[in-house]
Amino acid sequence: MNTIQNLLPTSQDIHTLLLDDNLENIKGKLNDYNSHSPSNYSELISNIINISMYSASLELFQFYIDNYQSLNEEEKNSLNSISKNCHIHPYCKALICQYLYEANHNLNYLRLAYDSFILAFKKNYKDNKTYFKLLLHLVIIHVSFNKQIGTSSQIHDKILEFSSLYHIDSLYKVLNIAYKNHIITPEETILICKDYIDNIEDLNGMHEVIGKYINLLKMIKNNKKVPFDTLVDLKRMQWKQIESIEKTLHSIQNKNSDFDSTQMQLEEVKILKEIDFEGTKQKRKDILKERYKKSIQLANNLPYHDFEIDIKKELDELYFQLGCFDNKISLLRGFLNIPFINSKDVYKNAEYYIHNCLTIYLPQQTFDINGRVIFKSNGWENNQDNSALISKIRMKQYHNSLSFMSFSYIHKTHKYMKENFKYSKDDIENIINQSEFVPKNRRALYLKGIWAGFNNDYSTALHILVPQFENSIRELSIIYGDYPYKVDDSGIESSLSLENIVSLQTIQELFDDDLLLAIQYLFCNNLGLNARNYIAHGLFDSDFFYSYEAIYTWWFIFKVCYIFSY
Secondary structure, eight states: OOOHHHHSOOHHHHHHHHHTTOHHHHHHHHHHHHHHOSSOOHHHHHHHHTOSOHHHHHHHHHHHHHHOOOOOHHHHHHHHHHHTOTTSOHHHHHHHHHHHHHHHOOHHHHHHHHHHHHHHTTSOOSSTHHHHHHHHHHHHHHHHTTTOSSOHHHHHHHHHHHHHHOOOTTHHHHHHHHHHTTSSOHHHHHHHHHHHHHTOOOOTTOHHHHHHHHHHHHHHHHHSOOOHHHHHHHHHHHHHHHHHHHHHHHHHHHTTOHHHHHHHHHHHHHHHHHHOOTTHHHHHHHHHHHHHHHHHHHHHHHHHHHHHHHTHHHHHHHHHHHHTOOSHHHHHHHHHTSOOOOHHHHHHHHHHHHHHOGGGGSOEEEEOTTSOEEEEEOOOOTTSOOHHHHHHHHHHHHHHHHHHHIIIIIIHHHHHHHHHOOOOHHHHHHHHHTBTTSOGGGHHHHHHHHHHHHTTOHHHHHHHHHHHHHHHHHHHHHHTTOOOEEEOTTSOEEEOOHHHHHTSHHHHHHSOHHHHHHHIIIIIOTTSOOHHHHHHTTOOOGGGGGSHHHHHHHHHHHHHHHHTBO
């Protein structure tokens, strides 16, 4: 049987495994040793960091520190002794000292770490990104402790030296911290950014990286009056970012990834809007028109490719249940008994996104189909008001659920009804006439709109029904004792907006959460469908009225009429 000591790999053991290119085997062996002896591994660390092959030993050391962080005092002392070994690589020594600082909060360790990072610059590395990591360590240590550790001039010189030799994508992180803390001047930051962008040879896929350097230049422009030629350079770099997007778009389109391309087209429109040279306005319109048509096409085609396999069992069950209806009226009522999208599921999915998606911390911007910015956020900020961002995420989650529900149940059931039964206006009229939701003097309009949608004319249906839906809610609030109007100081009365009417106590008590959230998405929220505003101002083109969102909106209004029938 192996003893613990026998399980402990020596430097030679690790070195031999490294020569065989078995880094994962070494990690496995370290895990085996730790499972038998979760403490007293200082000797093991010593073996690792004394290996002559620096890059692998550093990776192994980082792996060990990341996975086993509970050192007792004896082991900390042992690690401290190892850090004083003059033969170990300065990068390893710096990481050990940094770890010891985190364990003991003794600033002397951090000063030793800083000095070791400086020494590590004198070594040669195969990967230029190692220099960037060294810079980042130095800048963070220096800034985090109010510049008490190290000197700004020392870091300043390292940044200039490094940036002139190597062009690393992530250097903007160092520049961002260094500029904000006055370690390098605005002029130096501008030159480094320009130099990096000018030296990009292959623009394919580089638009996001270019964008980060451009954002740094914008920050300088906003904080400081910069020369005119710098502003010209900024716009020239933005054109280069557009060139990168278009090259990347060409590459993406070759792979038939329309979803990614539509997102990148929005980014291109945003940049064009900022540049605002002659001709960019028309180019923006052309891109948005192309993107919107592509989005409609995606909404129509995507479910057939993605949902068909995923929901085969659900569809089989749906068709089985539809076959149980023996007459058209019971089937019609079954169609109107399909449930609304569950608000709790929407909030749950949004909550999951907030806690599990890193992109929530990034700046975000949303455009409408005409290129107007309708939402801006710097990303999630702890201890700040994130309500607008939460609302945006909820509306996005609702949209996802709507596409699924509209295709899987509403569209399929509607198609089945028309193929198997012959409906007339009379069948619809009975529901309309019995609905408390529909005012008597609006029944003819509702009947015309619902019947148009029944025959797939969603353009006529929604142009009639959406304004009438708002009026019905207003009338309903009056019936139940509220006053959906406001009076100004001059005694002039005007109607409350739909969003404010829905917020009235009577409507809140009358409607459940699923219905209220649907109204927010479909009619009120500019980050949702916002059909009330778009139809009133003629912002939807004809393509929209063939989308699943149009089908769902028509069905939703029809269902609300049915809910209030007696």
